[in-house]
Amino acid sequence: MSTDNKSTETPFVFPKWVDDLRPLVGIVLGLAPVYIIVLVWFGLSPKTQNIGYSPEQPVPFSHAVHAGELGLDCRYCHNTVEISAHAAVPPTATCMGCHTAIKATSEKLEPVRASSESGMPVRWIRVHDLPDYVYFDHSAHLTAGVSCVECHGRVDRMERVHQVSELSMGWCLDCHRNPAPRLRPAELVTRLDWATEEDREALGARLMEENNINPRTDCSTCHR
Amino acid sequence: MVRKWTIWILISLGVLSLLPFALIARARTARTAEPRIHVFPDMDNQGRYKSQQVNRLFADTRAMRPPVEGTVARGQLQEDDHLYRGVRSGEWAAGFPMKIDREVMERGRERYDIHCSPCHGLAGYGDGIVARRADALQEGTWVQPSSLHTDLVRSRPSGHIFNTITNGIRNMPPYGFRVSVEDRWAVTAYVTALQLSQNAAIEDVPEQQRANVQEQ
Numbered sequence: 001m002s003t004d005n006k007s008t009e010t011p012f013v014f015p016k017w018v019d020d021l022r023p024l025v026g027i028v029l030g031l032a033p034v035y036i037i038v039l040v041w042f043g044l045s046p047k048t049q050n051i052g053y054s055p056e057q058p059v060p061f062s063h064a065v066h067a068g069e070l071g072l073d074c075r076y077c078h079n080t081v082e083i084s085a086h087a088a089v090p091p092t093a094t095c096m097g098c099h100t101a102i103k104a105t106s107e108k109l110e111p112v113r114a115s116s117e118s119g120m121p122v123r124w125i126r127v128h129d130l131p132d133y134v135y136f137d138h139s140a141h142l143t144a145g146v147s148c149v150e151c152h153g154r155v156d157r158m159e160r161v162h163q164v165s166e167l168s169m170g171w172c173l174d175c176h177r178n179p180a181p182r183l184r185p186a187e188l189v190t191r192l193d194w195a196t197e198e199d200r201e202a203l204g205a206r207l208m209e210e211n212n213i214n215p216r217t218d219c220s221t222c223h224r
Numbered sequence: 225m226v227r228k229w230t231i232w233i234l235i236s237l238g239v240l241s242l243l244p245f246a247l248i249a250r251a252r253t254a255r256t257a258e259p260r261i262h263v264f265p266d267m268d269n270q271g272r273y274k275s276q277q278v279n280r281l282f283a284d285t286r287a288m289r290p291p292v293e294g295t296v297a298r299g300q301l302q303e304d305d306h307l308y309r310g311v312r313s314g315e316w317a318a319g320f321p322m323k324i325d326r327e328v329m330e331r332g333r334e335r336y337d338i339h340c341s342p343c344h345g346l347a348g349y350g351d352g353i354v355a356r357r358a359d360a361l362q363e364g365t366w367v368q369p370s371s372l373h374t375d376l377v378r379s380r381p382s383g384h385i386f387n388t389i390t391n392g393i394r395n396m397p398p399y400g401f402r403v404s405v406e407d408r409w410a411v412t413a414y415v416t417a418l419q420l421s422q423n424a425a426i427e428d429v430p431e432q433q434r435a436n437v438q439e440q
Contacts, residue, residue: 020230021230023230024230024233024234027234028237035241039244039245039248042245042248043244043248044263047252048248048251048252049260049261050260051252052251052252052253052254052255052256053255053256053259053260054255054256054257055257055259056257070342070353070354070357071342071353072342072354073337073338075338076338076339076342079402079403086274086275086276088275088276089276091401093397093398093401094402096397097397097398098354098397100365100397101358101363101365101366101367101395102354102357102358102361102363102365102366103361103363104363104365119284120284120285121284121285121286123278131266131267131268131269132267132268132269132270132272132274133266133267133268133270162255187334
């Protein structure tokens with residue numbers, strides 16, 4: 001009978017070589033927590049997640065051409081950047097000021113012309129995006145003399161905008177605690193290639209003194 | 225005794241465990257067109273609209289609503305013809321609706337350099353970098369920006385220049401929608417100063433300094 005047969009079988013016994021696995025399992029289990037912590041640390045860090053994001057835009061608009069070669073000031077297009085929290089991405093009319101006459105039939109500009117005709121905005125894809133619970137204000141930084149380049153990098157050399165800063169809380173605070181080496185006279189904020197012989201630290205310290213610049217670090221500055 | 229194959233397993237596990245780090249290292253250096261993954265969504269994206277976002281409730285998909293046509297916001301009734309339109313008793317105004325001091329002039333220069341110099345050039349001769357590029361590209365549709373130092377443009381009253389900036393003229397695009405009223409007047413003042421500077425006669429120089437200028 002089948003049941004009898006089973007009971008007479010020898011019970012399952014771990015083969016001998018399993019013993020040899022024991023040190024192996026020990027090593028793996030011992031290292032696993034460290035490994036997982038390090039992996040999550042690096043994998044989820046804003047340096048990994050945020051930097052380098054560069055979405056494909058509906059129009060292959062090049063800052064390298066417009067802001068670099070042609071030397072247009074950032075404020076020609078991002079005209080609200082000095083006066084409001086939000087740096088407006090330019091409306092179609094700004095592009096059409098030149099592009100009704102320059103490259104007027106270019107295929108690359110087709111979406112811009114279509115938008116101009118229909119009144120529907122061009123769907124630019126956002127690159128930089130802080131979480132909605134963070135309050136950020138461009139005008140406060142520009143009037144204090146923090147240049148675009150400190151946060152956005154050399155946009156005037158980018159064919160397609162990509163994110164160069166982490167935009168993490170630690171990154172904001174690093175500067176709020178010690179802004180001096182990253183300050184400059186406020187009228188030069190859009191000159192991304194600006195450099196000076198003077199020691200930036202000393203210059204910054206003087207500007208902070210003169211203009212009473214004191215970035216706050218209490219939570220309600222950015223979370224309100 | 226540790227057997228050889230357990231060592232091999234250890235080594236291959238070790239190598240495999242480096243693979244995620246290689247991927248992370250690549251993610252750190254490469255650009256990506258994919259948006260980040262929100263492992264913990266927290267309240268990163270809340271149910272509200274920020275500036276310039278898309279809202280499909282409206283036909284034009286703008287979350288920021290343009291003012292309804294024909295309406296005027298409180299305090300925005302632009303009654304002052306001189307200030308807002310550059311017109312005084314039906315004619316282009318000759319003067320300025322505000323005091324022009326050094327500060328306004330500096331502001332005007334800054335705004336001129338930002339908004340006008342790409343086409344008209346820093347000195348106003350219509351030789352800005354965009355104009356030169358358009359020439360080089362032989363754009364048939366491009367109209368040369370006017371020199372601001374022709375007799376015609378110099379004879380324009382300031383109200384006319386203000387209006388040119390606000391609404392554009394012939395082939396020049398309008399700037400009213402993105403340069404504030406005060407800034408437009410500041411630019412007008414600076415343009416007037418530019419015109420004077422480029423057409424100065426020696427009689428305009430104070431007597432004590434004439435010798436100085438003539439030497440150079």
